[in-house]
Structure formats: structure tokens, C-alpha cells
Amino acid sequence: MVDVAALVAGAREGAPRAVARLISLVEGASPQLREVMAALAPHCGNAYVVGLTGSPGVGKSTTTSALVTAYRAQGRRVGVLAVDPSSPFSGGALLGDRVRMGEHASDPGVYIRSMATRGHLGGLAWAAPQAIRVLDAAGCDVVLVETVGVGQSEVEIAAQADTSVVLLAPGMGDGIQAAKAGILEIGDAYVVNKADRDGAGATVRELNHMLGLGEARRPGDWRPPVVKAVAARGEGVEEMVAALDKHRGWMEEHGVLAERRAARAAKEIENIALTALRERMGELRGGKRLDALAARVVEGSLDPYAAADALVEGVTEG
Amino acid sequence: MVDVAALVAGAREGAPRAVARLISLVEGASPQLREVMAALAPHCGNAYVVGLTGSPGVGKSTTTSALVTAYRAQGRRVGVLAVDPSSPFSGGALLGDRVRMGEHASDPGVYIRSMATRGHLGGLAWAAPQAIRVLDAAGCDVVLVETVGVGQSEVEIAAQADTSVVLLAPGMGDGIQAAKAGILEIGDAYVVNKADRDGAGATVRELNHMLGLGEARRPGDWRPPVVKAVAARGEGVEEMVAALDKHRGWMEEHGVLAERRAARAAKEIENIALTALRERMGELRGGKRLDALAARVVEGSLDPYAAADALVEGVTEG
Structure with a gap:
């Protein structure tokens, strides 16, 4: 049996191996899962959870990495959970550009973890919240949950996050896809990445137009901002962080953060x-x-x- | 309150309006749902349920319609359940080429019903089995359940059907998509439709190759056939029906049909x-x-x- 108390203490002191071990325990539905969750509970609730989703090729890992850099510059501890969709049958993760996060691999203030969604139901819904709790208890101020927007995963990520960011890139026909997938209803902020490409302005306009077409907002309702970025060059990252801060502030002011967290816990x-x-x-x-x-x-x-x-x-x- | 017994009697006698009304009752989770299900139970279990799935544009409706024609020529009564994916938010069905089924609309031996999947979870899983029961009790020998293969819907359809048919078309990059979506593990038969297009042979070869790459089959295991078709001209339809008959026969011989139905009922x-x-x-x-x-x-x-x-x-x- 694993000494859970020692692991949690180690994670609280910032030992990456203890954090990794705890995530493995919760991800693998270890017999000690309950013990782990009970030990983590008193230390949870501080992390701000940001979900990042988008189609393959929009630059999610690059954007996540740029956000990590920005938060680290503010002295915040950051957790990254990269959720990879996998076949409901194979159970294997389609890893890939995780390597782009390499620049942060040696930073003791950053935890990076890749996770496969095992099976089409339950995978993300089960394992991710527990892993978020580990990162939260380990003292992460911000947890970035990155996932490829396929099928329902973006909806599930939105349900796990305090703030959901939807990434798009110009000229990918994302506008129509967005409407279809319902992502217009899950984004608290939109990032048009690779904005140095042709059509970036059009994508931003189209998005703003579609976001405006939604049901009439009441005064005080949140209007998701659309941020242009070239994450690979660090452009627009400051604006992204500002948009996230603004959304968090708005949620706190209106009691929405507490509401979302309560709904998430209930689910x-x-x-x-x-x-x-x-x-x-x-x-x-x-x-x-x-x-x-x-x-x-x-x-x-x-x-x-x-x-x-x-x-x-x-x-x-x- | 609806007179359920009279409706079921009407449906058994082949009244299309009684069938439609019963499907509406079960689809809408009417307070009389339980009464309907209890009244249907003794008349269920005769229909052979075939699921048809595939990406948009492979010709599902055309293929379904061609299969209806073939089964009708054999004197069998046919039910068609066209399940339309919808946004988990809007609740609206993306209907469209249902009109292609129009040629069967006046045939008293065919029931056609479109169904929206309301919400990403539960929609198909809940409503479809009940609607299948209605068609089954109404005396359909074959029920064709057609759905667009997006997200998990093809997996859910496979779980509802006795036999699952996966449709593909040449030159749509379906091979790679197939591997990703795991459809190689759900098809009991594959149809390469629009086989008069360039690349049909390559798609068939690729599919056969990938189907052969699966885990080693034991002697007696079912090897999913790959059928070439041009459903719009009726080509390959006979072969499809033969493939379905063969699979049904194989399932009966090996006790698989009873197994699948028991597993489905348990779920x-x-x-x-x-x-x-x-x-x-x-x-x-x-x-x-x-x-x-x-x-x-x-x-x-x-x-x-x-x-x-x-x-x-x-x-x-x-």
C-alpha cells in the first residue's frame, strides 16, 4: 500500500514525483482512490481551472505553453492537463506535440500531465476532475486543461473548467463547425490563433457576429471576448491572460464561480x-x-x- | 389519456397513424410510456435490426432506400428509423435528405420515422430502443436504423443493432477516419458506396487490409465483408442483402444473436x-x-x- 499521507505532504511541498504518483493513483482508479481523495479534499478549491479546446491544428499546445510562460512570469504555479482523445476501443492516447511543452519541463513551478480518455463515456468525466484535484491540492494557482475538440470532449471540458477558452484558426471553416458543435455556447473566451494568416480578420468578425446572434443578453451577462493571437510568437498572450482575469473577476462579482463549482461538484x-x-x-x-x-x-x-x-x-x- | 391498447391493436393491424402515435408517446417520454412498453412487450422480438452509419455524404439515405426496395420485393415489412444528430444545445434535428425516402412514403408495408437525438447523452440511447420496439411490435420484419456517424452515435447505433453496417465512399479519407473512430470494430459489414468513383478499389483494399490487421481471429469468428455498391443505381444492393442474411445466419448459428439481444436488453x-x-x-x-x-x-x-x-x-x- 502506498503511504498516501506522505504523498500528499510531498505534493504540497512541491515534489513533482509525488504529484505524478497521486495522479497515477486517481487515474488508475487505485483501490486507494478514496483514501487519496479524502486526503486531498482539505487542500482543494484554490486553483483556477481554465479549459482550452479547439480542432487539431489550431495551436492548442503552443497557446497553452505561452499561457504557462505568462502565468509563470507572474510567479503563479501552473498545472497542465493535456487530455488526448483516444479510440473508445484502443485506450491509447494520440500524443504528439506534447514536446512543445518541453521548455517548461524543468520548471519546478509547472506540472505537466498527459491523460488519455479511456472509453467514450466516463473517461474524461471521471479521471480529469480527480487529476485537477491533485494539481489543485499540490498548490497550483492555475490549472490549464487542454483537449482536442472532437465529439463531446469540448463540452465535457467546459463542464470541468471555471473558464472555457475555444481556440480557432483562420481559414479552417471553423465558423460553420463552431455553430454545429455548439462551441458558441461553451466558450467564455475565444482565441483566433495564427492571426498572421489570411482570413484572421474575417474569422474574428464572423465569430463576433455569431456571438452577437445568440439569445438576447440581459444587462450584466458575460459577453465572450474574441482575442487575436500568434501564440508561437507570444503575440496576444497578454490579452488572453487579461481576458481570463476579466472573466474570473466577472464570475466572482456575480457569484457565477461559486455556482459553477457547486454544479460541477454535484455532477x-x-x-x-x-x-x-x-x-x-x-x-x-x-x-x-x-x-x-x-x-x-x-x-x-x-x-x-x-x-x-x-x-x-x-x-x-x- | 390515450387508449394504449387500442393504439397497439391498431399498430398490429398495420395502421400507420397508430404506429406514429406510439413512437411519439415513447419518444416524448409520455406519462403513459410504461403502459405503452408493457403493452408492446409480448409482441416484440421478431424484427431484425440493422444499423447503418457513415459520414455525411456517403449516401446513407440512398442506401437505406435501396435496401427498403429490396426487402419489400421479398414481401417483408420494413421500418426505417432515421436518427439525426443535433447539437446538444439546440435540440433541433438536422433533417435533410429524408425526401429521398419519399418513394416509400405511400407503401403501407414501410414505416419511416425521423428522430432527433436530444442532447448528447441519453438521446439516442433512450429513445431509439423504444421506437425500435414499436416498429417491432407493429410487425416489421426488418428495422433499419440510419444515423450520421458523428461522435459516438455510430457506436451507440452498433449497440442497438443486430447487425451494424458501416458505409464509406471513395476518396473521403475515410480510411484514416475509420481507424480513428474505431468503426473498424463496430462494423459487421462494410459498404463502399459510390463505387463508380475513382479510388473505390483502393478504399476496398485499404478496408480489407485494415480489417485483416485486427487481432487474430479464432476459427469461426465473423469476418466482416466489404461490399461495393452504387446504391443510387441499385448496384450492389443484392450483395448487401446477401451479406446481411449471411451475418444473421452466422449469428443464429453461433448463438450471437441471442447474446447481443440479451446484452442490449441488460444495458x-x-x-x-x-x-x-x-x-x-x-x-x-x-x-x-x-x-x-x-x-x-x-x-x-x-x-x-x-x-x-x-x-x-x-x-x-x-
Whole structure:
């Protein structure tokens, strides 16, 4: 058994190996997961969590790296969680340009972790919040969660973050994609990266136009800013940080930060509870109860709702 | 209140309006949903469910329509469920080429229904199985479930179908996409449609190659066939039907059909039960229990796992 208390103490003192070990424990759903989470709880709640999402090729890693540099210059400790989508089947992460983060690898004020989303459901939803908690408890002032915007991952990231940043690049047909994927509803800020390319102005205009088309905002509502950047040259990074600071300030002023964190915690608790209940269902009558009910549904002697009632009864009445 | 027994009787006699009304009831999660499902149960289990998925532009509707024609020529009754992906936010369906199915609209042996997937989770998983049951009980010999392969929808469709068909078209970079999306693991048969286009042969070869690269098959394992077709001209449709018949025969011979249906029913029951339990969680202490636990997690006096334990306890001990 791992000495969890010692690991947490080590992480709190800034030992990168202790942080890495803790993330491995929570990511791997170790039997000590509960012990780890209980030990982390009192130290959580300080980190500002920023989600960064966008299609492949918009420069997410470069932008993340530039943000790390900017926050480090302010003396803040930064955690980076790079979530890589993977096949729901292979379980393998499509790593790649993580190397661009290399410049920060030797900085003791920066923790960088890549994470695969194992399976299409649950992967990100389960592992990421726990890993964020580790980085939070380890004293990170800011946690940047970077993910490729494919399928639902950007929506999930938005649900995990205090502030969600959507990255785009000129001339990638992102405008139409944005509308389709619903990213117009998840971004608290938009960054048009590679803004030295043709069409940057048009992309910014299109985005601003579409953001303005949304349902009528009430006075005081947040209007997501659109920032132009060339992250590879550090251009626009100051503006990005300013936009994030502004959003954080707005959220604090309007009670939105507390609201978002409470909603996130509620969702997380609910997910963990449902997983526990699903396990109990699977274990009913030595794992035979659900199979027996399914057989009756297949043969038509029971409908799935009546079967579900029987299953719920089994779980809730021991 | 709707007279469910009369509707089910009407549907069994082939009244299209009764079928449509029943689907609306189950799709809209009507208060009479349970009554409907109970009334349908004894009449379910006869339909052969075929899922068709593929990227936009591969000709899914055309292929579905061609399959309907082929099955109708055999005198079989056919149901078509066209599942349209929608933004998790808008709730609106991106309908479109449903009109291509128009030629079957006046055929009393064909039921066609479009369905939006409301919300990224649950939409397809919930509504589609119930709608399939309606079509099954209404006497359809074959139910074709067609969906655009975006995000996880193709995986969900594969989970609902007895046989999953993945459609591709030449020169769409589908090969690489296929590998990424994991569709190589969900197809029981592959159709390279628009095979009169350049590159059809290469797509077929690439697919066959990749299908061969999968983990070593045991003797007797199903090897998904790759069929070339030009559905708009009816070419290759006979081969598709033959491939489907062959797969169905193989599944019956090896007990796989019964296995799949049992697994599907088990998953469905579990999902319904979990939804019921989630509702109970939300209702605990007048809806305040989860909020109170979330507040404690946010302030760090409780970890999410301990909070989940408390929530589960509340649900299972009344």
C-alpha cells in the first residue's frame, strides 16, 4: 500500500514525483482512490481551472505553453492537463506535440500531465476532475486543461473548467463547425490563433457576429471576448491572460464561480454515486439478477421499464 | 389519456397513424410510456435490426432506400428509423435528405420515422430502443436504423443493432477516419458506396487490409465483408442483402444473436434503472441533499467519494 499521507505532504511541498504518483493513483482508479481523495479534499478549491479546446491544428499546445510562460512570469504555479482523445476501443492516447511543452519541463513551478480518455463515456468525466484535484491540492494557482475538440470532449471540458477558452484558426471553416458543435455556447473566451494568416480578420468578425446572434443578453451577462493571437510568437498572450482575469473577476462579482463549482461538484458526486449503484446492480444475486431480467425482456414476458423497477428494488432494498 | 391498447391493436393491424402515435408517446417520454412498453412487450422480438452509419455524404439515405426496395420485393415489412444528430444545445434535428425516402412514403408495408437525438447523452440511447420496439411490435420484419456517424452515435447505433453496417465512399479519407473512430470494430459489414468513383478499389483494399490487421481471429469468428455498391443505381444492393442474411445466419448459428439481444436488453434495463435512481437522488430531502453535499465538497470538508456514499445511502435507505 502506498503511504498516501506522505504523498500528499510531498505534493504540497512541491515534489513533482509525488504529484505524478497521486495522479497515477486517481487515474488508475487505485483501490486507494478514496483514501487519496479524502486526503486531498482539505487542500482543494484554490486553483483556477481554465479549459482550452479547439480542432487539431489550431495551436492548442503552443497557446497553452505561452499561457504557462505568462502565468509563470507572474510567479503563479501552473498545472497542465493535456487530455488526448483516444479510440473508445484502443485506450491509447494520440500524443504528439506534447514536446512543445518541453521548455517548461524543468520548471519546478509547472506540472505537466498527459491523460488519455479511456472509453467514450466516463473517461474524461471521471479521471480529469480527480487529476485537477491533485494539481489543485499540490498548490497550483492555475490549472490549464487542454483537449482536442472532437465529439463531446469540448463540452465535457467546459463542464470541468471555471473558464472555457475555444481556440480557432483562420481559414479552417471553423465558423460553420463552431455553430454545429455548439462551441458558441461553451466558450467564455475565444482565441483566433495564427492571426498572421489570411482570413484572421474575417474569422474574428464572423465569430463576433455569431456571438452577437445568440439569445438576447440581459444587462450584466458575460459577453465572450474574441482575442487575436500568434501564440508561437507570444503575440496576444497578454490579452488572453487579461481576458481570463476579466472573466474570473466577472464570475466572482456575480457569484457565477461559486455556482459553477457547486454544479460541477454535484455532477461529480452524482456520477460517482451512479457508478456505485451500477456496480451494485451488477452484483445483485451473484451477478445473475440483471441477466435474468434481460432474458425475460428478450422473450417478451417483461418490458424494460418493469425490469428496471425490479432492478432498482433489488438495489434499494438490499 | 390515450387508449394504449387500442393504439397497439391498431399498430398490429398495420395502421400507420397508430404506429406514429406510439413512437411519439415513447419518444416524448409520455406519462403513459410504461403502459405503452408493457403493452408492446409480448409482441416484440421478431424484427431484425440493422444499423447503418457513415459520414455525411456517403449516401446513407440512398442506401437505406435501396435496401427498403429490396426487402419489400421479398414481401417483408420494413421500418426505417432515421436518427439525426443535433447539437446538444439546440435540440433541433438536422433533417435533410429524408425526401429521398419519399418513394416509400405511400407503401403501407414501410414505416419511416425521423428522430432527433436530444442532447448528447441519453438521446439516442433512450429513445431509439423504444421506437425500435414499436416498429417491432407493429410487425416489421426488418428495422433499419440510419444515423450520421458523428461522435459516438455510430457506436451507440452498433449497440442497438443486430447487425451494424458501416458505409464509406471513395476518396473521403475515410480510411484514416475509420481507424480513428474505431468503426473498424463496430462494423459487421462494410459498404463502399459510390463505387463508380475513382479510388473505390483502393478504399476496398485499404478496408480489407485494415480489417485483416485486427487481432487474430479464432476459427469461426465473423469476418466482416466489404461490399461495393452504387446504391443510387441499385448496384450492389443484392450483395448487401446477401451479406446481411449471411451475418444473421452466422449469428443464429453461433448463438450471437441471442447474446447481443440479451446484452442490449441488460444495458437498456440498467439505463432506465439508473435514470430512476438519478431522479431519486435529485429528490432527496426536497432536492436539497445533493446541493448540500456539493457545497461541502466545494469548501473541502468532504471529498466527492464520501459525498457519493452519503447520496447512495440516502437513496437506498429511503
